[in-house]
Amino acid sequence: MSAARPAESDAHGAIAFTRPHRLARSLVRAALESSAIALVVAVAGINALVYGSSLADLKRGASVLAGMAADSTSAALLFNDARSAGETLEFLKGSPEVTGATIQDEHGAEFARYRAGGSSASAEGGELVSTRDIVQDGRVIGHITLTVSTRLLAHQSWMLAASTLSCAVLGLGIAFLRVRRVRRAVARNEDELDRLAFRDPVSGLFNRHAAQEHLLRSVGDGQPSFGVALLDLDDFKLVNDTLGHAAGDELLRGLGARLQATFGAAGTVFRLGGDEFIAICRGEADERAVARLGRQLVECLAEAFDVAGRQLFVRASVGIAAFPAHGTTAEELLRAADTAMYQAKGAGKNTFAVYNAQMARAAEARLRLCEELARAIERDELILHYQPIVDLRNHAIVGVEALVRWRHPSRGLLDPGEFIPAAEASGLIVELGGWVLRAAAAQQAQWARRGLGALFVAVNVSAQQFRQKVLLDQVQAALASTGADATRLQIELTEHTLVEDISLTAHVLASLRLRGMKVAIDDFGTGLSSLAYLRRLPIDKLKIDRSFVNDMASGDEAGAIVEAIVSLAHSLRLEIVAEGIETPAQAHALAALGVHHGQGYLFSRPVPAEALESPPRALRDGEAAVVRLRA
């Protein structure tokens, strides 16, 4: 996790995500430190070099002077003329750094000396000594010792050091001015990077990264309570697929603005990605407060959005968790909100749910169920039951819909409703779907061997099988391993599955059709009410949802809808099947409307395969099997 400090409140109470220009500061510091080090090294090097060179010059000069003094005083020493020697040494006055000179005869006795006037220099600073032999005609007749003050050299060296250091400081100042300009440019870029890092470019809201940062800094001991609302749009994909991504983005922007306006300074809305948002609201997080938060969120969606010249109504499922009641870490809070959202979705969408411990237990149970289901597939605990689909004109069975059951070792026979949602949520549905396809194909092959090859077997497939692009492979594997007749296998899928990725779906359905398989739209009329795909996709059959069939008798609306669907199907030359027929009246009415096939408890519940094989005579190839109507 970044060490940024994003969660700072601005003057209006809204959260501002800013970072303290770490890169820019580091750059300036590094540049200045590098320059300073380079300059100090250069200054020290130059000064050391100059001092060393000057000292060598001074020594060389002292040696030369000593040589000159030795040469010019040799005669005086030879003639024992100390006065003359002393006078001769006076020429050293011309060299102010020379503080003294002493001539000794060959026996080491002092013969003459010279002392510079006011030679206190030697006391203050250091001095160096140069000694030379006094030689006359190859014979050493004495020695001269010159003492030279290094004070001037030291003074000059200090002056040089001071001036070079001043130049270095000046250079550093100029470098700082230059680097500061670069720093500003880098800081601007950092701001932009921060914006990109914490902002969602589509909605203009803060993004998932910012949400995590904010949550991490909002939890902890002593932090004030707050509520977290996880919001997931229902059917947002349909907007993208039918109106285009630009319209989808426009909707997200409008939604983001509306959500943020709903909370004002009291909360911040983040887009987690896709159609998922999270709102973090400061203040009390008791039961009433979080319920109010949920209502606010759902109610703010009640009004339509103007998108691409249309009025769009958006529905969402909202899960709410409170800090610290439902979690004391960011991860716990998000998990709690997610669990609550799952609950809201299960409760029929466009609603909210506040997290409670029971949900956690339910989630735990779902998890356990998934684990058991995974084992159940391996242990062959699943079986298929088949609900007959009859020709409404003569009630002969023309096919069956395969429906999975689970022979749970402890809970007995479980209906799909008890484990399919968990399988969907966990992704296990893909494996389960593959198993169902294989088992259904095997059953079809077995019936064909027993003379019942005319029956088609309809299999429900999930959106995830499409999404993960495994459906074609699963179908191929099922057909290959069982030898089933592809023309007697049908695929049933919901409208939602159809529109998730229209182009992918079209490709898969076309491939299935090439194998001779038929495709039916399940629960038609309950989904998206978008009929555009009916024309674009290779579909053979519509299945009218049981809710319309059930309501046919109670009012005109359902009957009108059924009529409309039948009319639409006829126009598009699609077969039509009615689900959930429970009464003869429904059967007759549907037949009268021109519905081809029907299924429901009127004809048969889903039954094991063996139950369909009797009476054998009624199900022979080419014959119509009449199912006896129950009263």
Place this chain on the structure above:
Amino acid sequence: MRRLRHRAFGLARAAAWLLAAAATPSLAVERSALEAAIVCNILLFVEWPAEASWPPDAPLNVCVDAGSPSRPALQALDGRPIRRARLTVQALGSGSQHCHAIYVDTPASHKAAACRSGCAEGVLLIESSAYDALETPTIRLVESDGRLAFDIQQGRARQSGLTISSRLLRLARQVTE
């Protein structure tokens, strides 16, 4: 301690330089030795014509009266290196003898010097402080302030084709043309 010893040694040397008008024999001997040493030192700062072409260790003849009191002292310095040459002390004898320098401290040496004054090319005349009779010695040893010093006649030196080092000139009590 060492410094004191050096100072005492210097004083002793200075005292030795003091001249006594009525020298005792021992003092006279010491004076002769001093003058001999000075003569030897002077030779170090004088350059003779064509000296550069002299072979190594060529004799540099210093002629002295056989009866000169300084002769033993000079003789003691015989063989001393003088730049590329070697000091050779010779007794003044026949006129054909070549002398690079004549030490004049007796009438005989005076006469020999006077004899060569007309043809003094390459001859250095050094007159003892005790003699003081020559009109134009090149270098005259003199007593000054109780010390032995010397005067130089530059004109005479030039006339003789001799070059005297400035270092010697600087030490001279008096330099005349």
